[in-house]
Amino acid sequence: MELSDLPIRDDLQGKSPYGAPMIDVPVTLNVNENTHSVPAEVRASILEALSGALENINRYPDREFVALRLALADYVNDGAKGHSAPVTPESVWAANGSNEVLQHVLQAFGGPGRSVLGFPPTYSMHPIIAEATGTQWVTAARDADFEISPATAVAAVKEHQPDVVFLCSPNNPTGTGVSLETIEATYDASDAMVLVDEAYIEFAPDDHPSALRLLEGRPRLMISRTMSKAFAFAGARLGYLIADPAVNDALRLVRLPYHLSALTQAAATAALAHHSTMLATVEQIREQRDRLVTELTKMGYTVWPSLANFVLFGGVVDPHATFRGLLERGVLVRDVGIEHTLRVSAGTPEETSAFLEALSDVDALARLEK
Template structure:
């Protein structure tokens, strides 16, 4: 059988492994930060009707500027954004790939702050962008002083900051992002994939866009909108920034079906956001339960928790799996990550943790 070693693979890809979280069929899947709440029936019916209409013209190419969708996304985001400030693609992964294709490349460097979303270095690798890693402060936090010092040390062309951070859930203050932008002449991307799970009073990086043409704020419909399988991500930025992404996108990259489905979900945004409040409550239930067992739970503005104080994460991960609960081992010493789910999933996770805490040896 042919293997990768038998193929003329690009040299810089030799030895690399593909991104992927375990996809195991278990009763309680809490490892990939999905919204475990299904799309409500009324919303699903509207989406199906819109997709059916789109199929009537699927013999023609879709609107390559996805005009109606950009208008709907701008309206959803608010902050006086215009449609020409919005870009979308098949998941925020493709959106960020476009950013790296446009602003990264040979001779350019990405600065990232691990532990953070593991795909950032992948975007860099596929665009021949070098990677520099910056340090974090205690408890995975980022201060303006630390970020500026790391930018001056590494002299990057692209900086990506997840706010709040994945996999730790850590919030990032706006003054940190302002300081980062002012510290260099490259592109700053603020990844707000989990923005809807932040406290209602917490300001978004969208407030920083005016007067900052090198800033982009990325979002996704995968989490709050329960749209992980539909693949729709987007960003907001200066119109010139969006123009740059047009240079690297593939023709007609957003299908008519994807556009129709996303428009249907956005038309029901208030109903979809009611799921978010329930997920926040389950997240907080999980945090309280884990703390009562002696684990250290990092502050989270997301739909997941990183909990530490685990002597043997691999053993605890296996024990949970044997009880039908799948969480994520990210190789962070002494820690595991769990996504917030439904009330029943929270019960199952906490029951399993109570049974397994002697294995985890929480302290």
């Protein structure tokens, strides 16, 4: 039997699932993971917390994940890019990765007969989550160099009249940011719910403002984040949302009961207690990102400035051939489907060197074949 033989929903016919390659190679730089390991002292604290949680694993977990929400609020208030008012635990939501957070948002505010507006190229899961929730995915073009001006955002909102707007800042896969002026103009242009996806915000320069500065007095504004990237916690699956408490009440209507396991809550809460240690690698990753920008530019590629932990570079004559050539040399990057481009994550210094050496080798071979 084939998938097409099953009576799946009509709107899912012919669709493909999310499919970033999972290939065992020495240097994996394709899904923007933090390639630094969790420090030993933090692992010890997490193990202790997990041991404690296991004592009551026969019971359902705290449905309201109170301790975790308090820890997340403390972390955000302790230095996350500045904001106009302290974040309270009541303003925090969490789920199994930011993808589930986005799913909750569209289950509550999207759905059949409603639409969500995005600005591609952007995070590939945005349209997939829209499809999964029966929400119409509508798009608008970006400005030059993947920017979104206030005027462009407002025009798109007025044209499409969406129920939800997704803005990704820093944007995946381009690394570009969205200004507070654009976010504010988008919010003011309609009655839509506006979600700013800040999965990579910790990698942005210290003077790059978070949408948290706009949160007070804007009950339709939502900010999603994750512990997968800067926290090196991708395998734990913990994403969170910061919004008006009423928004979280709406999300309670659609979440599954006890959706966050006791083990997830314990591990994430323990990691957040060590957030300074967990984030110690952020500056190192920024350095490797900037090194990639510099070296790729020297090699003759077009490189877009990045506020995230990855770099999009253009001028790739045959992305598929270059991808295969790098893979043959033990380096996995990402073809994101933008013509003549590839995306590479910033890893350790050794991983960056391995990528640059492999790319130089592939380039030299391509010139010889010509």
